[in-house]
Amino acid sequence: GENVEQHPSTLSVQEGDSAVIKCTYSDSASNYFPWYKQELGKGPQLIIDIRSNVGEKKDQRIAVTLNKTAKHFSLHITETQPEDSAVYFCAAYSGGYQKVTFGTGTKLQVIP
Amino acid sequence: EAGVTQSPTHLIKTRGQQATLRCSPISGHTSVYWYQQALGLGLQFLLWYDEGEERNRGNFPPRFSGRQFPNYSSELNVNALELEDSALYLCASSRSSSGPYEQYFGPGTRLTVT
Numbered sequence: 001g002e003n004v005e006q007h008p009s010t011l012s013v014q015e016g017d018s019a020v021i022k023c024t025y026s027d028s029a030s031n032y033f034p035w036y037k038q039e040l041g042k043g044p045q046l047i048i049d050i051r052s053n054v055g056e057k058k059d060q061r062i063a064v065t066l067n068k069t070a071k072h073f074s075l076h077i078t079e080t081q082p083e084d085s086a087v088y089f090c091a092a093y094s095g096g097y098q099k100v101t102f103g104t105g106t107k108l109q110v111i112p
Numbered sequence: 113e114a115g116v117t118q119s120p121t122h123l124i125k126t127r128g129q130q131a132t133l134r135c136s137p138i139s140g141h142t143s144v145y146w147y148q149q150a151l152g153l154g155l156q157f158l159l160w161y162d163e164g165e166e167r168n169r170g171n172f173p174p175r176f177s178g179r180q181f182p183n184y185s186s187e188l189n190v191n192a193l194e195l196e197d198s199a200l201y202l203c204a205s206s207r208s209s210s211g212p213y214e215q216y217f218g219p220g221t222r223l224t225v226t
Contacts, residue, residue: 043217102155
C-alpha cells in the first residue's frame with residue numbers, strides 16, 4: 001500500500017518568513033496530492049491540491065510543487081502570518097488502491 | 113452553502129457498547145468518507161461510500177461498518193467498543209465519484225470509550 005512520510009513534525013518561523021513542508025510517497029500510481037490545514041478543535045480544511053499531471057500550483061501565499069520522479073511534493077507558505085499557525089497534513093491518493101493516505105502532520109507555529 | 117455536518121459532537125460510551133455517528137455531506141456531493149484521528153496520530157482512512165455503495169474500506173476490523181442513505185447522508189457504526197476506539201471521527205464529502213478529489217471535512221465527532 002501507499003506510505004506517506006511528512007517532515008518536519010514541528011516548524012517555528014517568524015512572522016513574514018516562509019515555511020516549507022515536505023512529503024514523500026511510495027506508490028508511483030498516486031495521482032492526487034492535497035494539503036489540509038487543521039486548527040484546534042476543527043476538522044481539516046483543504047487549502048490546496050495538485051494532480052500528477054501538474055508540477056506546480058499557486059494560490060496567493062500558498063504553493064505546492066510536485067516531483068513525480070523523486071516522488072515528493074512540498075507545501076510552501078510565503079509571508080507567514082500568526083493565523084497560519086495550525087497542523088498541516090499532506091495526503092496522497094492512489095487510484096489503483098482507491099485509498100487516500102495521510103502524512104503524520106506538521107505543527108506550524110508562526111511567531112509574531 | 114452549508115458545509116459537512118456531523119452529529120453528535122461528543123459521544124461517551126463504555127467498552128463493549130455500540131456507537132452510531134452521523135454525517136450529512138455538502139449538497140450535491142455523492143461521496144462520503146470516514147476517517148479516524150486518534151490522539152497524536154494522523155488520519156486513518158476507514159470507509160468510502162458513493163451512491164449508496166461501499167466503495168472501499170481501510171485496515172479496520174469488521175466491527176466498523178456503515179451505510180449511506182438515499183439522500184447521501186451516512187452513518188458509521190462501531191460495535192463492541194474497545195478503549196483504543198477513542199478518537200476523533202471525521203467525515204468528508206466529495207462531488208467526485210472517482211476519488212477524494214476536493215473533499216471537505218466536517219468538524220468531527222469525539223468518541224470517548226471508558
